[in-house]
Amino acid sequence: MRVEPQKSILFVCLGNICRSPLAEGVFRDVLASRGLEHRFVLDSAGTGGWHAGSAPDPRSVEIAARHGIDISSQQARKVALDDFSRFDLILGMDRSNVADLKAAAPHEARERIHLFLExxxxxxxxxxxxxxxxxxxxxxxxxxxxxxxxxxATRLDGRVAASESGHASSTT
Structure with missing residues (x-):
């Protein structure tokens, strides 16, 4: 039996109660709709820790639920130093998040930090x-x-498929 490689993605915003938990839930839903959920480990965090342990903002929970996605069990947490080695890809929701992440990251991890929409x-x-x-x-x-x-998901599915076939990909 062949084991498929797993990719890990961390979604990051300021407090981890609005955008990043929504991104984690939506991305999980997109992966599930494509049958790819087993290929990825997902999490979310905030650059600040003042909401640590809190559920997502009720408005994020509501908009997700309206689209059939349940994010209510997520709990806010602050980005930890080991996140920079645990995750293949770290996506900040805004430039301030990305700047904060790059300032906190070890040098070798900075290339894995990107602006989400970019x-x-x-x-x-x-x-x-x-x-x-x-x-x-x-x-x-x-x-x-x-x-x-x-x-x-389309971009990363191509990268995972290429790595499984032994062909290199330049989509990063």
């Missing part, structure tokens, strides 16, 4: 923090994350 092929855009806004902000963030997750 990694999805959407140059120059960030996922805005919907925390201080209303329901429409969360709906807009959901749509951005969903579209980006579809693009990233």
């Amino acid at each position: 990694f999805a092929g959407d140059r120059g855009r960030e996922v805005p923090d919907p925390y201080y806004g209303g329901a429409e902000g969360f709906a807009s963030v959901y749509r951005m994350i969903r579209d980006a997750s579809e693009a990233i």
Whole structure:
């Protein structure tokens, strides 16, 4: 029996209660719809730890549930030093998150840190923090994350398939 390689992805925002738990849940759903969930280990964290142990923001839980995704059991946590060695890919929701991650990361891990939407092929855009806004902000963030997750899943599925066949890929 052949064991398929697993990739690990960490989604990161400021407090790990709005964007990154939503990204983790949406990406998990995208992978499941493609039969790829067994190939990836997913988690989310925040650059700040002030919400550690908290459930996601109720508005993130609600917008996810509206699309058939349950993120209610996730718990916020702060990025830990060992995350930089545990994860193949670390995706920050905005430039500030990416800058904070790169400042905290060991030198050899910095190349695995990317802006979420940019990694999805959407140059120059960030996922805005919907925390201080209303329901429409969360709906807009959901749509951005969903579209980006579809693009990233397609990109990474190609990389995993190439590594299984022994062919190199230049999609990173």
